[in-house]
Amino acid sequence: MPDALNPSATAALGAWAARVRANREQAERVREGEPAKDFYAPVASMFRADPRRTDEAALDALRSLVQPGERWVDIGAGGGRYTLPLALLAGEVIAVEPSNGMLNVLREGMAEYSIANIRILQSLWPMPAAPVAEVALISHIGYDIEEIGPFLDAMEAAATRLCVAVLLAKSPPYLAEPFWPPIHGEPRAPLPALPEFLSLLLARGKLFEVKLTYRAPGLYSVPEAPLDWLYQQLFIGRDTPKGRELARLAAGHVTGRDGRWALSWEPVAVGIVTWTP
Numbered sequence: 001m002p003d004a005l006n007p008s009a010t011a012a013l014g015a016w017a018a019r020v021r022a023n024r025e026q027a028e029r030v031r032e033g034e035p036a037k038d039f040y041a042p043v044a045s046m047f048r049a050d051p052r053r054t055d056e057a058a059l060d061a062l063r064s065l066v067q068p069g070e071r072w073v074d075i076g077a078g079g080g081r082y083t084l085p086l087a088l089l090a091g092e093v094i095a096v097e098p099s100n101g102m103l104n105v106l107r108e109g110m111a112e113y114s115i116a117n118i119r120i121l122q123s124l125w126p127m128p129a130a131p132v133a134e135v136a137l138i139s140h141i142g143y144d145i146e147e148i149g150p151f152l153d154a155m156e157a158a159a160t161r162l163c164v165a166v167l168l169a170k171s172p173p174y175l176a177e178p179f180w181p182p183i184h185g186e187p188r189a190p191l192p193a194l195p196e197f198l199s200l201l202l203a204r205g206k207l208f209e210v211k212l213t214y215r216a217p218g219l220y221s222v223p224e225a226p227l228d229w230l231y232q233q234l235f236i237g238r239d240t241p242k243g244r245e246l247a248r249l250a251a252g253h254v255t256g257r258d259g260r261w262a263l264s265w266e267p268v269a270v271g272i273v274t275w276t277p
Helices: 009-030 041-047 057-063 083-087 100-112 148-157 172-184 194-203 225-234 241-250
Strands: 071-075 092-096 118-121 133-139 159-168 209-215 255-257 260-262 268-275
Touching (some): 057 209, 057 268, 083 100, 083 118, 100 118, 159 194, 225 260
Parallel strands (some): 071 133, 092 118
């Protein structure tokens, strides 16, 4: 009989893949219109951040892991939310990112803050001729990667000292999940997140350390932005019956404080997971 408290790597990988597959197939079934060629381009500007900021506990934890002069590879670097601040401490950061929209934001940040020790590789991961560095980092990716086994294999092969993963206790679209039943008539198929990732590492024979921090949920500079994010997460258009109903429902959930707007103000747990490759 399978042991639920000690699953095999095969069972854990299969369970992860099943969640991701169910989530993707559901999105494909309810989607209005054609999928965007660059899913992250419309929201890339949300990933712009000051690399010298001191108000993010997860970033402070990452900074404490950097050894002077070493190389990091940031897999799924996005707009450089962590790439840029880490480059201020490391010898070099290799940013691997497939999205043009995200890379435009990263390049703008490099120019704005005069940070030159970032090498950009535009690619999906795993990638051919992958770089090797002392540390391999993933931050807020992996949730929707069905073939997570080869992904982690390549990550561990790319690191000589340490692997680091930054993941939410709930997958990033969790604030959109309550809107699925009234809009689509069914609950959202959830993606795996930090708890499942830890189970997966154990099943793969990896011991790890976890530092828990907390962060505010998504905050936006204009009141329309949370609704734009919801349109994307529910895969519907603005000027459709579902889009208009979503706007009506969201109006009672978006609130503002000190010039920022959000769907929720409740902090969410973030885990900084480290293990030896």
